[in-house]
Amino acid sequence: MANTARTRVQDGASQPAPERVRCGGNRGHSGSESGPSPRRGPDQDDRAEWLSNFEIDLPTLTSLESALLVDYTGDDYDKPVAAWIEENREWVDSLTE
Incomplete structure (x- = not known):
């Protein structure tokens, strides 16, 4: 079944919602692009990697939000x-x- 969910964009046009939502990115905890904070330890690096790879499909996310x-x-x-x-x-x- 095709994804019929829609999401709004700045110009007011409606675009198809993504099938999967991805968290994370290449940012340190300060939000900078410079990488991880020097205070992070191995456990925090593992968590950061896990979160940067986290994905949730739209129906699952919608059920949680609901x-x-x-x-x-x-x-x-x-x-x-x-x-x-x-x-x-x-x-x-x-x-x-």
Whole structure:
């Protein structure tokens, strides 16, 4: 099935939404293009690499957003996040394979 989601751009034109959303980039924690902060250690480098390679497909992201922003109206997100994780256990587990 084709992706029918749309996203807005600055000029007001509507463009197709990406099939996958990618996080990260080549930036240090300060947001500069100069690379990682000199205070980062090995664990932080591993996390930074993992996050820079993180991708989530649009339907999965939409279901998470819906669980947190549409279906839930409270301030404590522990319960809806735990419920979403259980409903999406296979995808969540695939993040660390």
